[in-house]
Amino acid sequence: MQQTRAKYEQLIRDLRGDLRPQREWCEGRGLFLVFGHFVGGVAAGAWLFSLLFDSRAGLGVAFALGALCGISHLAFLGRPQRFWRMAAQWRTSWISRGFAGLSLFLGGGFLYLVPRYLPQAPWAADSAIADAGYVLALAGMLVLIVYKGFVYATSKAIPFWNSPLHPAMYIAFALRGGIAALLITLALGGETAATRDLLLLWTAVTAVVTVFFALEMHAALTGGNPAARRSVHELLSGRVAIAFYGGTLTLGVIVPAWFVWAGLSGPRTLAAMVALGVTSVIGDFFMKYSMIRAGVHLPVWTRQTLQRG
Amino acid sequence: MRWGMVIDLRRCIGCYGCQLSCKAEHGTPPGVLFARVLKQEEGQYPNVRQLFLPVLCNHCEEAPCVDACPTGASFKWEEDGIVDIDPDKCVGCRSCMMACPYSNRYFNDSPQHYFEDGATPYEQARTGRHQTDVVMKCNFCRDRVRAGKKPACVANCPTVARIFGDLDDPTSEVSRLIKERGGFPLHPEAGTRPSVYYLPP
Structure with a gap:
């Protein structure tokens, strides 16, 4: 009852303010959603780069992360037992498309990976079933990389997320997370042959992410929407600032950038x-957490409403 | 037919009668407010005025919540344009809450009651019938409307600030008021084509 009362009091306080912070997708069980979106992006990115760098271990890790993404989403849902209904509205709903993508990814990934890990499996690695799994997983991977940014960009209640750059930034983050996950997997497996290429890729994608982020902040600050401006202030100097500076910037960019510089200019240790x-992956989590947590609802009562009077 | 509402901001006195009558009609739990009244003061003493803005679901013609819902739980009745929620289909993903530019959806996340001593008999009878862990919102009192009555907030407004009618009928009172008094919707830039209009104060 205490918790319920506190949540109620919080809601009433929020409703009294002009700019109401978004809490449903980042507090309480909402953290599972943030984690699910984060780990889903890493899974899809890791699958892509594992295919490109031909890493069986990377594919296995990507599949496991995909499963974790599904479990995390189920933990977030109010009524997880009805999850199958989420396939219904794929024509209009990005969440529905994401659900379809994750289902394809997990189903296809299973068909593709089983014969690669279990030689005695009922179907061979070069069979039509495994090939079908490859195609399904690839399609699911593409959906997983793309859909999350659109879920946020089409959320009309939160102007901070309504940016055409948001999907592009989420795609870049999925790629960055995938590179980082593959780096960890290869290093733990004692493989160093491909790490130089991965370090260069990480640097390029991080540069793209940084440019997208700066552009999005600039657009939010200059776009004229008070909710979007408040979100930027929350991110840079408000309730999300510690997560942003500590997690996203320091852990997610500065520390890994130093490791990249050290790795490219000297010997690369596992x-x-x-x-x-x-650190890169932790930074990605905090980036998503910060962006989601900084969301502020579009104010219902606007200056225009008053001016009509 | 498309049901709609006009709210005359000149008549609204901020009595919260709409909010209370809605709570009584639907037995909504704490933290779920189908109808709310926003209050704002403007100007500087002694030239001050207080403004009230009653808000509720706008039953948009282009409802973003319906598009965002992955299960079809949020839907629009074809015959009258009312946007409704089927609680049996809702998975509680809250994407509709993020899609609604008017923030008029609420998540009923646990059994709640207003008093420390536990649920009152009224709450057990009325609040308890709502599913938890699903999203809730105003449905223009569709059951009442289908029975030929006005929505509870309209019927109980003491200053007759709320008028309910068919927006598709150009001769209806709501259509006439919107035309004659310059009725405006909230956030027209969102492109949602709301069915709730406001008359200037």
């Missing part, structure tokens, strides 16, 4: 590659 991947 421990350093693992540390790079881990």
